[in-house]
Amino acid sequence: MSPRKKIVQAAFEKKKLNGVVARVGLVLDISGSMRNLYLNGTVQEVVERILAVASKFDDNQTLDVWIYDNEFSRLPSVKENGIENYVAKQILNNETLHKFGRNNEPLVMEDVIRKYTKEEPSTQPAFIVFINDGGVVKPTKKVIVESSTLPIFWQFVGIGNSDFELLRKLDEMEGRFVDNANFFHLDDISAISDENLYDHLLHEFPEWLQAVKSKGLVL
Template identity: 25%
Template sequence: MNLFRKKTAPGPTAAADALTGVPSPLVSLAKTAKVSLAKNDLADLRAAVYLVVDRSLSMSGYYADGSVQHLADQALGLSVNLDDDGTVPMLFFDDRPYPIVEISLDHYDGVVAQQHKRHGGGSTMGGTRYADAMRAITDHYADCRARGTIDPALVLFQTDGAPQDRAAAQLELARASEHPLFWAFIGFGPTPVPFLQGLDDLPGRAVDNASYFHAGARPTNVPDADLYDGITSEVSPWLAAARANGILR
């Protein structure tokens, strides 16, 4: 999605045109995402999709086995149903956030490996700090809103463990609850991440702006439908709450 262009309501052919120009490897993902959106009363939703990916050292295996690239593909499959140009701003983080880059329908294959290598590959993977990455996304989106964007955004935030900056991360999620941003936390790893479960239920927010789905130790084995349901199942209640509280028109 071109986040700096003011959006208008989709026309009657928007749904029919959703797969126009979608590369064949992504068509199945896009169709599966469409079913999940419809199941959760989101068939008419217009939204940006962000992808935030953990680049801490413990994630090295997930870069090597294609799990992170598959998540990027899944993000695009979701995005083509929600916006008008099928682009997803992607941010890597470890001890710090890296520059936001866009993945798109004509630039997605191998993009995770390219960006990972660009930042030094496995030899530079660091720790796990959420807060600065979350702030970068919130500030990026707030800037887009100031420039005229009217659509909400879904942030797919992937990690395999709790952060070293827990209190700061909680504060950032509470801060972000004042914006039309929904945070779909996605856990990788053999066991669920209690901290992410806690963020899902965090008190002190303007609205409940988060969900948590655990993709397990082998995320590429998780059915795409399950992931999309995990992302979308709590979005509709959030939209209602955000509208009721004046966060979203």
């Protein structure tokens, strides 16, 4: 077992998540301010770190990936044997993808919902890691509220020093069936250890899982 997988295993044991099966998606901001993080390898490292979580949660050991700016693209899902140079091959070298525009979160969120509830409905929950460096547009709140009756958990990760006002107030967001989202902020995602990253990522998911099970949203 690789060192990173051992760290993920320890995080799952700490959070009492061993045996939990979930589909894992990663949504990556590719607005203009993210350009350097794509070019310097930071985003590739993020994909690799989240893949380690997917490999533990997902029975197919597969990570689903989206990018978005003011448009969105659903990328090929990735497994360990396809992770090398994934960002370069699937994103940077793909001239058909829209990238480095402005951010508009609801469009990609609606596609995530479409995939997991319409195209591939399942009794398994979906754990979505959402990387964003500029705060989200206000209509994002409506999508979070409306999706609170679905077996989808949104884990937002703010990176950099922008204003994440809406995301910081997630715990105060009213009108939801269950609290279906969490947020934490990192000045530099490449500087946080795997132990701390996984501890943050999995902090609120177990509580949400118990809530949706009690309400019959997942088995």
